[in-house]
Amino acid sequence: MEDEAEIFMGSRAEFPLTFGKRPKAQTPLAALHNATRRPANEPNLASVLAPASASSSSSKSFVSLSSSSKAWLDSLRSNTKPKTSDFSELGDQPSNSTSKISVLEGDGALVCSLRPMMSTMNQEEEDEAMDAKTGPQVYSSEDDDREMIGPPPPPVDSVTEDEEEGMIGPPRPPEGLKMGDSEEDDEADDEEDENRYQIPMSNEIVLKGPSKVVSALAVDPTGSRVLSGSYDYTVHMYDFQGMNSKLASFRQLEPFEGHQVRALSWSPTAGFFLCVTGSAQAKIYDRDGLTIGEFMKGDMYIRDLKNTKGHISGITCGEWHPKTKETILTSSEDGSLRIWDVNDFKSQKQVIKPKLARPGRVPVTTCAWNRDGKCIAGGIGDGSIQIWNLKAGWGSRPDVYVENAHSDDITGLKFSSDGRHLFSRSFDSTLKVWDLRKMKLSLKEFEELPNHYAQTNIAFSPDEQLILTGTSVEKDSSAGGLLCFYDREKLELVSRVGISVGSSVVQCAWHPKLNQVDA
Known part of the structure; x- marks a missing residue:
């Protein structure tokens, strides 16, 4: 029986601690992608651009779009029938006429972009296709009356409240605050300033021995x-x-x-x-x-x-x-x-x-x-x-x-x-x-x-930048003695370190090789 128990414990040790536990239910990644995928049974582009209320499922609507993108989609929905006769049959076009949907996964959000490309084009549409290959072009109103494809670019260094709602990632820092600054960084800087003299205060032990002062x-x-x-x-x-x-x-x-x-x-x-x-x-x-x-x-x-x-x-x-x-x-x-x-x-x-x-x-x-x-x-x-x-x-x-x-x-x-x-x-x-x-x-x-x-004595830090001495308390006091550190050049208080309640600090020393304070 003992041998069987040892064999069982040996085999049990090979399994991880999580063996036999059910993992927490998570949303399948495929479901997240399907939420923004164009359905195969709806070949018309107009059905894709239809309002979300008209679709059979709310999962077919696009999510996490900025206000400028939503305005562009609304303008497309309100447009009349396209100029080309075969535009309504876009879904029946051969493989060189496709709709490409790229999905970017962020922190709990999906960003979708839709780029239609057509095989039957007039001169204006060919120019637009060329722009799609060479990059977006910015036209001024004085050049021509051509309409821009996609949402208008936002003004430089300006973000509206509506756009902030659809933005992915953390908001921009407020004015006057440098990039990377935060309250936690400020607290860390304060702690660094307080301990810029490298006072060894990370650990503390009590040596057993004397029964009195x-x-x-x-x-x-x-x-x-x-x-x-x-x-x-x-x-x-x-x-x-x-x-x-x-x-x-x-x-x-x-x-x-x-x-x-x-x-x-x-x-x-x-x-x-x-x-x-x-x-x-x-x-x-x-x-x-x-x-x-x-x-x-x-x-x-x-x-x-x-x-x-x-x-x-x-x-x-x-x-x-x-x-x-x-x-x-x-x-x-x-x-x-x-x-x-x-x-x-x-x-x-x-x-x-x-x-x-x-x-x-x-x-x-x-x-x-x-x-x-x-x-x-x-x-x-x-x-x-x-x-x-x-x-x-x-x-x-x-x-x-x-x-x-x-x-x-x-x-x-x-x-x-x-x-x-x-x-x-x-x-x-x-x-x-x-x-x-x-x-x-x-x-x-x-x-x-x-x-x-x-x-009661006086001691120095190894580099003599700091002066340290102790303070006393009355017998049976509820407070404790302090170890006080002073800057030698600035002649100002740097830090106070408390000792056990009811104990006075009489002798202190800071050894240069050990880099520890004894009191």
């Missing part, structure tokens, strides 16, 4: 591995090349127990990454998540920060040098920035103390390298932005000092690759664009960008 995000230069740090004190490592449908991380780390992850940064060679937490010690891991070492903590009882061997308070931000694989930059709540050598975890290479309006300790909330690694920017807790150029004999005195750049703590700084602009993000719900040659006033200030997290 994702406060740090880093994609390695090759685009194969992604790091995410969270307020749940963990770092999740994802491998795009070996990821399955579960979208889970292949390794989970907890750098310091009880300390939130604040920053992650890959080395230029993608062999190591820096992890910054709320503790005073930053850690270095290799590509597989194995600990390489941690930097030394300074003596909190020493008042002068330049004499300590490390940070004495929680680190706020950290970045690997963009070109040198041994150099790292960190900023801290102790009010200092430090440059480290990964070959020596016991002490920093350089200590930078920002300029303050009054004595004391003000935290440095964020820091950033420029593209060449020859310039450092720091966001200070008093709302100022300070920039240092790394050169021989340089010290803590900033080369650029912008007082009151923001009215609240600065959460992110980003240099442009061409060295022309600096971008800053703050708790004051703004994103500002600065010209590095004129830092007194910002070029542009984008407002109404809520920010509730100290790690």
Whole structure:
């Protein structure tokens, strides 16, 4: 029985899915042609040109004729008997005297044309026959009194309402609208304009991992591995090349127990990454998540920060040098920035103390390298932005000092690759664009960008035409955070992309090789 069942299923698989189904009833093509065919039992031409009401069947009348053609047929019906004596016996003429009917099939319509040709002709009729061979001729009223065969040609670029009823095909476009334009084309053009920056928004996936706010995000230069740090004190490592449908991380780390992850940064060679937490010690891991070492903590009882061997308070931000694989930059709540050598975890290479309006300790909330690694920017807790150029004999005195750049703590700084602009993000719900040659006033200030997290950053598109940053929402809010895209040259909003309801956008990145936005 099992063999018979297999044989039956095998033979059944050879038949198409439509086997055994009755096709829908369709009008035979022959019936459509017969509707305009001249009946064989009516030899007289007058019977063909008779009014439709006089015919025995309504199917013998011509359909889908323009008003000018109908007027011509009516004029022929009203004419008297033809001049030649044997014209009434046209149907009895030999094979060289025929009536040719050509049928053109359109979309649901048939167009018929009738061309009579006679063997017995006078001089006038021979001229008309010659016109039929050489093409239609247009006569003016001044030439002669000969009657034209067929409907008169319509005036150029003019179509009457009656002719539109009998026209085949779509109507002409209205004036002012180019051929091929339509509302759908306009909508497509609008969509093309909106996405002319090629923002990758076609698909979206959610990587499983952190249970709380994702406060740090880093994609390695090759685009194969992604790091995410969270307020749940963990770092999740994802491998795009070996990821399955579960979208889970292949390794989970907890750098310091009880300390939130604040920053992650890959080395230029993608062999190591820096992890910054709320503790005073930053850690270095290799590509597989194995600990390489941690930097030394300074003596909190020493008042002068330049004499300590490390940070004495929680680190706020950290970045690997963009070109040198041994150099790292960190900023801290102790009010200092430090440059480290990964070959020596016991002490920093350089200590930078920002300029303050009054004595004391003000935290440095964020820091950033420029593209060449020859310039450092720091966001200070008093709302100022300070920039240092790394050169021989340089010290803590900033080369650029912008007082009151923001009215609240600065959460992110980003240099442009061409060295022309600096971008800053703050708790004051703004994103500002600065010209590095004129830092007194910002070029542009984008407002109404809520920010509730100290790690909200700024990112670029691969060609740096777009600036992107995220917005925050209140806890248990019915709305969701937004990923905002701005045109760097025009300094205007391009697009907003919504995220899940109740979720804020803290970190974002646009990888040039993957061409995907991570947030």
